[in-house]
Amino acid sequence: MGSAILAHFLLKEKLQKMGMLGCLLCIVGSTVIVLHAPGERSISSVEEIWKLATQPAFLFYTASAVATALVLILYCAPRYGQTNILVYIGICSVIGSLTVMSIKAIGIAIKLTLEGTNQAKYFQTWIFAMVAVTCIIIQLNYLNMGGGDKFVMQ
Template sequence: MFNFAAYMFAPASLITPLGALSVLVSALLASKFLNGNLNNIEKMGCLLCVLGSTILVLHLPKEEQTQTLHELFSRIQNPVFIDFMNVELLVCFTIFCYFGTFHGTKHATVYLMLCSIVGSITVIACKGLGLAIKNIAGGDLQDFQNIWVSLVLLLIVIVCICIQMNYLNKALDLFSTSVVTPIYYVLFTTLTIIASAIVFEEWKNMSDINIVGAICGFFVTVIATFLLNMFKDNNKSVVNET
């Protein structure tokens, strides 16, 4: 719910990478309430997570450029975005029909790629639903005439979330959290940033310094996510041995 609220007021390219903070909070809460001990590598991961998130906030755009649902619809008619969506849907269909059955149990990337693609679609649908709600709350009567569009977007969001949860749980049943979390974060964030950049063209208005800074911040958060997840099993093994 809070993610949805955030997507209503800020660009998706800013909100999605900041999801790495959830990994940081989880690590700190586990250390505090579940008697977990953060090793030096995990502490470094926490610091890098804060550093990367700060860099992202400093360099990515903070203001939403699309203000109405109708403007969003005109943007998603961009041929580049349509081609991008066709490729995503083709990959999803291929995973659902073939790769998921034969390779999903061997490679974590298969199910997580499907989750990430559906997640990027969810974000765009959330943006549309958020704009519709915000415009209706602001008294835009034209959105009342298109209330069915909001209902369709809500249905898309619900269906996409159900698909994500289904295949994410499959991946978690087959592979450890230390493998699933960083791979899912990287794939989901990358695809969402690409989709958002195509639809909203946020990167066109950014300076070269901000573009380089945003890319560096993203890579720092990726490294932090891997550090926080890849080495947390070390603490468990130490506890079990003692």
């Protein structure tokens, strides 16, 4: 949403009705999520985040996300990617969910380190960092593939 607004003002791009609707839906959705989110418990180390991330439910979610991304990347993108932007959007979205999780862990690690408890000494911090970098690279690659002029919404 922020990119669409900045492109409108800085690059003089015209924000279409669908773009405006998308921005409005992002604002409404974010507001609803924040208002109804449960309270967050305090986390004291990256090891604690690791314990949460290695629970069976989260591992199942991660495996499902990776499997879905692989199907989209290996099967759908070569066949349908050139004509259907939803393939690239799907890849970015699925991988983006994993990016958010790993960035959250890195953010907590940075916060705790600045508060005086060094989190860089835990291998888990570096695993979260590698996952984040990998996911971001994949997202940028498919975002660039889907951002060409070949997909124009009327």
